[in-house]
Amino acid sequence: MAHTDALSTDYVRELDRRDPLAGFRGRFVFADPDLIYMDGNSLGRLPKATAPHLDDVVQRQWGERLIHGWNEGWMALAGRVGGKIARLIGAQADEVLISDATSVNLFKLATAALQARPDRHKIVTDDLNFPSDLYVLQGVCERAGRPCELVVLPSPDGVHGPVDALAGAIDDDTALVALTHTVFKSAYRYDMDAITRLAHDAGALMLWDLSHAAGSVPVDLNGANADLAVGCTYKYLNGGPGSPAFLFVKEALQETLQNPIRGWMGQRDLFDFGLTYEPAPGLQHFLTGTPPVLSIAAIEPGVDLLLEAGMDRLRAKSVQQTEYLIHLWERLLEPVGFTLNSPRDAERRGSHVSVGHPDGWRIAQALINDMRVLPDFRKPDNIRIGVAPIYTSFEDVWQTMTRLHRIVDEGLHQRYDAGFGTAT
Amino acid sequence: MAHTDALSTDYVRELDRRDPLAGFRGRFVFADPDLIYMDGNSLGRLPKATAPHLDDVVQRQWGERLIHGWNEGWMALAGRVGGKIARLIGAQADEVLISDATSVNLFKLATAALQARPDRHKIVTDDLNFPSDLYVLQGVCERAGRPCELVVLPSPDGVHGPVDALAGAIDDDTALVALTHTVFKSAYRYDMDAITRLAHDAGALMLWDLSHAAGSVPVDLNGANADLAVGCTYKYLNGGPGSPAFLFVKEALQETLQNPIRGWMGQRDLFDFGLTYEPAPGLQHFLTGTPPVLSIAAIEPGVDLLLEAGMDRLRAKSVQQTEYLIHLWERLLEPVGFTLNSPRDAERRGSHVSVGHPDGWRIAQALINDMRVLPDFRKPDNIRIGVAPIYTSFEDVWQTMTRLHRIVDEGLHQRYDAGFGTAT
Numbered sequence: 001m002a003h004t005d006a007l008s009t010d011y012v013r014e015l016d017r018r019d020p021l022a023g024f025r026g027r028f029v030f031a032d033p034d035l036i037y038m039d040g041n042s043l044g045r046l047p048k049a050t051a052p053h054l055d056d057v058v059q060r061q062w063g064e065r066l067i068h069g070w071n072e073g074w075m076a077l078a079g080r081v082g083g084k085i086a087r088l089i090g091a092q093a094d095e096v097l098i099s100d101a102t103s104v105n106l107f108k109l110a111t112a113a114l115q116a117r118p119d120r121h122k123i124v125t126d127d128l129n130f131p132s133d134l135y136v137l138q139g140v141c142e143r144a145g146r147p148c149e150l151v152v153l154p155s156p157d158g159v160h161g162p163v164d165a166l167a168g169a170i171d172d173d174t175a176l177v178a179l180t181h182t183v184f185k186s187a188y189r190y191d192m193d194a195i196t197r198l199a200h201d202a203g204a205l206m207l208w209d210l211s212h213a214a215g216s217v218p219v220d221l222n223g224a225n226a227d228l229a230v231g232c233t234y235k236y237l238n239g240g241p242g243s244p245a246f247l248f249v250k251e252a253l254q255e256t257l258q259n260p261i262r263g264w265m266g267q268r269d270l271f272d273f274g275l276t277y278e279p280a281p282g283l284q285h286f287l288t289g290t291p292p293v294l295s296i297a298a299i300e301p302g303v304d305l306l307l308e309a310g311m312d313r314l315r316a317k318s319v320q321q322t323e324y325l326i327h328l329w330e331r332l333l334e335p336v337g338f339t340l341n342s343p344r345d346a347e348r349r350g351s352h353v354s355v356g357h358p359d360g361w362r363i364a365q366a367l368i369n370d371m372r373v374l375p376d377f378r379k380p381d382n383i384r385i386g387v388a389p390i391y392t393s394f395e396d397v398w399q400t401m402t403r404l405h406r407i408v409d410e411g412l413h414q415r416y417d418a419g420f421g422t423a424t
Numbered sequence: 425m426a427h428t429d430a431l432s433t434d435y436v437r438e439l440d441r442r443d444p445l446a447g448f449r450g451r452f453v454f455a456d457p458d459l460i461y462m463d464g465n466s467l468g469r470l471p472k473a474t475a476p477h478l479d480d481v482v483q484r485q486w487g488e489r490l491i492h493g494w495n496e497g498w499m500a501l502a503g504r505v506g507g508k509i510a511r512l513i514g515a516q517a518d519e520v521l522i523s524d525a526t527s528v529n530l531f532k533l534a535t536a537a538l539q540a541r542p543d544r545h546k547i548v549t550d551d552l553n554f555p556s557d558l559y560v561l562q563g564v565c566e567r568a569g570r571p572c573e574l575v576v577l578p579s580p581d582g583v584h585g586p587v588d589a590l591a592g593a594i595d596d597d598t599a600l601v602a603l604t605h606t607v608f609k610s611a612y613r614y615d616m617d618a619i620t621r622l623a624h625d626a627g628a629l630m631l632w633d634l635s636h637a638a639g640s641v642p643v644d645l646n647g648a649n650a651d652l653a654v655g656c657t658y659k660y661l662n663g664g665p666g667s668p669a670f671l672f673v674k675e676a677l678q679e680t681l682q683n684p685i686r687g688w689m690g691q692r693d694l695f696d697f698g699l700t701y702e703p704a705p706g707l708q709h710f711l712t713g714t715p716p717v718l719s720i721a722a723i724e725p726g727v728d729l730l731l732e733a734g735m736d737r738l739r740a741k742s743v744q745q746t747e748y749l750i751h752l753w754e755r756l757l758e759p760v761g762f763t764l765n766s767p768r769d770a771e772r773r774g775s776h777v778s779v780g781h782p783d784g785w786r787i788a789q790a791l792i793n794d795m796r797v798l799p800d801f802r803k804p805d806n807i808r809i810g811v812a813p814i815y816t817s818f819e820d821v822w823q824t825m826t827r828l829h830r831i832v833d834e835g836l837h838q839r840y841d842a843g844f845g846t847a848t
Contacts, residue, residue: 101713103687132688264556289525
């Protein structure tokens with residue numbers, strides 16, 4: 001294999017033959033075998049086990065068991081599925097719950113963190129954070145009931161996190177440091193240990209958004225002594241469109257932090273129907289309303305597949321695939337004007353790779369419509385290529401890069417308008 | 425029929441034969457034909473159309489169309505299903521959205537209402553409200569950033585709303601009046617016009633929780649000029665366990681009220697990924713995170729059935745059924761020690777009826793385990809009998825009441841412990 005060129009079909013097929021996780025591809029639905037799907041970082045594929053599992057929840061649990069379903073599993077569901085996700089992110093089972101949407105959970109935890117640091121006036125974040133995290137934090141800051149400043153540190157290059165600036169900005173007036181661990185655009189991946197230590201050295205709390213990290217890169221929340229985390233389940237966890245999010249609060253903080261959005265599911269002895277709120281013990285009081293059982297149930301089969309594959313093996317394959325992708329970028333795409341908008345260093349990179357081109361939007365349209373490759377696109381020029389190692393093959397990566405090359409080489413994108421349409 | 429006794433099987437079967445909505449029963453799953461389900465006020469039955477609809481969403485929309493699903497319907501789903509619910513509650517289509525859980529929506533709207541009345545210091549409610557509504561309002565009040573008092577008016581008798589006390593308590597220091605329209609325990613039903621007028625006359629905003637009202641009683645939010653409403657979809661709307669909730673903001677207030685929990689789905693031009701929050705126009709900015717598509721999709725078939733049946737016909741049947749139930753209570757249950765814990769006046773009553781008995785818990789256990797009737801139970805002595813007119817038959821009502829009579833008459837409940845177990 002050493003003598004075969006990395007651009008050849010023989011080479012890439014040999015990579016797939018040697019892939020110890022190759023068998024997992026068959027556990028997902030590939031309705032259109034000719035479509036190359038490189039957008040698992042936005043919406044994960046459908047596991048084959050999900051539809052029958054959901055059918056059981058609907059037809060048997062709801063249809064037959066009716067209200068008994070609550071005592072026969074639904075009440076425990078948010079904690080049970082949360083406990084499985086905990087194993088993917090280095091947390092204890094009773095530190096993770098499925099609850100609400102990522103932004104609602106971020107609102108809860110950031111509000112609680114500000115309340116736990118009443119004499120401090122700053123939240124520190126960066127401009128690589130997902131924009132809606134900034135919206136939530138702006139709102140939390142404005143409603144803090146005391147002066148509050150949201151410090152948004154600029155990335156030095158739009159790719160890497162502002163690590164030096166963070167060290168300068170986090171001080172004894174900082175209540176909370178809130179960052180996305182693996183950022184949505186460049187896939188830059190923070191050093192969780194080092195940044196959490198920075199926050200703790202200043203007496204601040206540390207919150208990580210794991211939306212692009214959970215199921216894609218190894219995360220060890222307990223190892224880093226992280227305080228708080230949120231994340232979504234519809235990307236690398238394959239939980240389905242808009243599937244509910246998770247939240248993490250480390251055990252030592254669970255009794256002291258207060259959930260600002262109180263609800264029945266967070267009430268101690270909820271069937272007593274007491275008129276006064278009394279928070280349930282542990283993490284339970286961070287729940288609010290009745291959980292959307294069908295959408296939560298759909299999360300479990302995808303998480304089970306990741307647990308079966310193992311995060312270490314998934315990460316090894318992901319690194320091998322993104323390194324290969326970058327090798328192909330160097331040989332095929334850089335010569336025709338593409339930039340690499342993700343970190344070169346695999347240690348600082350998640351599982352997607354962004355490449356940029358002045359004609360990025362038109363190239364993406366040609367890729368989708370003429371080349372049957374589905375990536376996603378982020379303004380102004382960024383094509384994100386998502387590697388989901390549990391079902392992405394090396395040949396998928398190779399096809400994507402060779403087709404991208406062909407589009408620009410043959411000018412196939414020139415028939416598309418330069419204006420932005422609705423993102424796909 | 426006039427000469428037939430209301431206790432006879434001939435009589436009750438004739439009622440079912442004459443029921444113009446009887447055909448809708450066949451549109452729901454009855455997995456166990458011997459089970460009499462009187463808990464549709466807690467979890468509605470599964471419509472037959474739901475499983476195939478959800479299977480299409482999972483297998484075709486997610487499995488085949490993948491990320492394209494967002495542009496092919498998912499982005500519009502919260503508004504489209506909300507628009508259908510609007511027709512059941514007397515609102516315009518663009519005044520209702522599916523979003524989050526009921527308690528999260530109550531938090532959003534109550535917080536926004538307090539902010540819109542910055543010089544006022546009171547929220548007025550009653551002790552018939554669902555306890556978690558009180559928990560949310562307590563939390564909102566405590567975090568108002570100014571002095572705030574939650575006034576919880578006691579019901580005069582545990583059954584009827586404290587209408588006179590409300591008139592006295594709502595004053596020019598009241599920011600918000602927040603009540604459950606049809607209350608969960610007694611099914612007392614407020615006069616929405618009159619109470620909304622009281623609030624408006626004092627310059628307060630009016631919020632209605634429609635969880636036990638939507639799909640069960642006619643509601644005319646626009647006719648009453650109500651400002652705000654929330655409600656759940658898993659009771660009379662038959663949306664499935666924990667299905668997401670709805671929120672209503674009247675058109676005139678949509679641009680002025682602010683959502684405290686900002687998110688990407690509420691952002692103007694969301695695919696611009698701007699770093700600063702700019703609320704979307706209309707009601708859209710009251711959305712927060714990515715909507716749980718599977719659980720929202722499951723709401724639609726049940727709502728469609730209610731729209732097809734028509735709220736007027738459903739209400740007529742519901743009143744006829746609860747009147748019949750109370751007639752049977754009078755003849756069969758009052759003589760053996762049952763109280764009626766719901767209003768006698770149909771105009772002030774929703775679609776469930778509560779009956780009480782000192783041995784209520786034990787009787788409920790006998791009813792469930794020995795008599796194959798599934799009601800629900802609320803401490804201390806309250807058996808709630810839910811009439812869901814779209815699938816409940818008159819014979820269901822008759823069987824429930826005659827079996828309750830038999831249990832007490834024959835002492836069948838005495839083999840059960842008097843202690844409370846987990847609610848069913």
